[in-house]
Amino acid sequence: MTSIHSIQYLRGLAACAVVCFHVSEQFGGPFNVGAAGVDVFFVISGFIMWVTTAGKPADPWRFMRRRITRIVPLYWIVTLLTAAGILIKPQFFYGHFFSVANFVGSLFFLPVLQEGAPHPIVIQGWTLCYEMMFYVVFTLALFLGERWRFGVLVGALVAVVALHFVLPAGYARAFTDPVVLEFAAGVVVGHLWLQGARLPLGVTLAMVGVGFLLLAASPLFDAGMARALYWGLPATLIVAGAVFAERARPFKPASLPSFLGDASYSIYLWHVVVGVLATGVVLRAGLPAVLQPATILVVTLAFSAALYLVVEKPLNGLLHPQRAKGAVKASKAAAAGGRGMMSQN
Template identity: 65%
Template sequence: MNDIHSIQYLRGLAASAVVCFHISEQFSGPFAVGAAGVDLFFVISGFIMWVTTVDHPVDPQRFMWRRIVRIVPLYWIVTVLTALAIFVKPQFLFGHMLSPANFFGSLLFVPIMQDGSLHPVVIQGWTLCYEMMFYVIFALALLLGERQRFAALIGVLTAMVALNLLLLRGYPFTSPLMLEFAAGIVVGRLWMEDIRLQLVLALSLVVGGFLLLMTAQMLDPEMPRVLRWGVPATLIVAGAVFAERARPFSPMALFTFFGSASYSIYIWHVLVVVVVTGIMLRLGVPPNWQPALIAFVSISLSAMLYLAIEKPLTGYLNPSRAKSIPPVGQRSGSRLPSNETKD
């Protein structure tokens, strides 16, 4: 499938931001906003799931199988390697939790909870637990017609959050973060309805989203995450896709590659950062240079693991991929995002 290039770019940006966040955290740096890469991923996920399934029949079982093939094998590989690393060198992976219950629970996307949060063996894997819950809900919604599907998805995701606020406070799968998937679905529906914005307005949404990301934390540190980062992420995604519709552009191969590699960058980066940090220390790299060098090398190596492991693995497990675009994509005059995204 063809890509919406701006979505590819945002995927690469989101994964890289999370890497930089963890490295900044390791060095007590100021880049807390990098964690908002997760919120970008959630909005992108809702957008892509809607756009790639609307206006043409999609079997729920096939949909889930494609999601499982895309997410699970690599996640299991990284989980096993992380567990081995924790067992051999626990001091290098401080904060990770390894136990038989958490290991097998992590593999099934139901890890243990600590301090009210999911805590799988691969610590950044908590987001995949939310993703898989969203995929299950979306697969069930595929049994409905398009109009009923949209209403059901928004209604169910909203009801889950309402339950969290009223009855199930602290239960992770009803977190307000689920609204970020809903926001992506809304953007996706508007995009597939061939809505058009003037380029200036669309770019203003992108710029406004980034400004909100940078300032919301300072203005109100206690603001709920779905408002602090979810709203700006939605503005950025919406602005980017409508700006591209208003002014299509030729893709840059490097940025497109990092978008394709975003899942590998995200899922491998903690292990890779640990290894790269150890090498930097052994080489005696000056402390002031370490954060930037670790980030650059870690992102690059994680992207290479996409070529070495993820891409051939996914191709082997799912050799028959859709080769056509639904007519609505041609009607809109824009390109559809790949149905292989991590989101």
Template identity: 45%
Template structure:
């Protein structure tokens, strides 16, 4: 895996952690002015473009059957997500006062487990699963489903087929009754961000890249516009106001020859653990907030200290879960035990 992809995964995950950390502060300090500090939600858009890039990069030029593709995606995504979902549902059932954005509801739980968009009973204005950040996984699994089916199409026609399929789905959903949660969810042009990542991977494999002298400034400009647009534009226009800067960021990053640069080991590792960090950080932040409130720990009175603590604890917590739930880690640990014995 390209090291710059790992860096972007880590940065995107930490951006989302920062975004939710700001929201945690506002829950205990209602007078805290979040508007100035609130950013990082656009990390999701980087993730979506990255996902399309990686899917094309890992399948191009190879004969991969849809079932094999689905099996690998399920093995990577589903176990930890189900554990997190069942844990959150159990807390919502047994200790409902601990969670502010989740209540126990069996249909909602079932829909969450199967990556189906469903109105959150705690806030019907949002179509989010039991683990709220998991709404992005609903889009991820949708993309994997479509992309996996299109592995049956000859590679030279696959991108065109992907564009046609996504466009058809958006148009069909737009003409469906507006009250349908699934129709509203899948009609969002945010799904084009996956397609953009696929196109970038095709350009990368064809060696159609930005010159090194252009790539570095473009990377800075991409991040700058991502943050500026997040402040100026709301999520209703994210497919292009947030998506385009995310595309520029990824295209710039893969155009840069990172093989000549020293590896930033910590950032590289956090990229490897980014899925675990992303999925578990909501629990870490809620736990940290509850502990601080009940034990009267004063870091809550200093938002910067609390936010930094949230980011560090989320990274550590995600890394621990990553180590505990990654099969390859267990196999390596068993081999070491066997050698030591």
């Protein structure tokens, strides 16, 4: 299937927004809305998983195997290095929690819970706990005939969230958080996209604009409201508006945002531990306080993206050699005026 470049753009934007959020938080800044990049990722994940499997022979075990080999190895590497950092310099890893139980649990996406939410060694890895739960549900749905798959999958995700309001505190309740609905929203958008739905360009751009406006205004009404509403709904509007805008008016991708999309997983996973190192270097260099946040942000983004080239890309080539060969062929086709293949989360 052809590439959806707007998805790549949004992946890169979401990863950069999360980095901005953490740097802002470090200096007491006001950019809490940057954390909504996670919600954009969740909607994108639902979209991509549906679009890349619909209309193809179902192979649940292959799907789960590919998801594990795509997500787990790099996550384990970052978890090991973060754990080492916590043990060596715990004062540099504020908010992190190390214990043997949490380390082992983090590796298998069942970390300790703090205030009812997953709190793994790699603190931003809480999102991967929900990703893996979604992959389990998706894998089970792949055992069904395609006629039933969409309705059962969306219904199952809604049912999971319904359990949140009746289950006692613990892992079961933590993994039924309403944020799970964001995956379902992405699946619905992907289903409509595959059905060939079209919207006028003006409508799609308005959806994106309204989505960003709602994110900007979210601090005004997020008190007491579920995250799936005050960030998930805008994230869904942004993703849906972007993919249907591209369908209405295709465009030639630019190199930098496409690269950031490719590197988004590395940026997301590496940025906290890289940010700790960057903070140490910047503070030791004695830069004026006013320059420190921007410098740390730029250094963190640059090095986290570089680690995509140094670690993640070779690792994926080793674990998915056929996919790597396909990417090379797609790249050559794109250079000749063709279209590449969609990148997966």
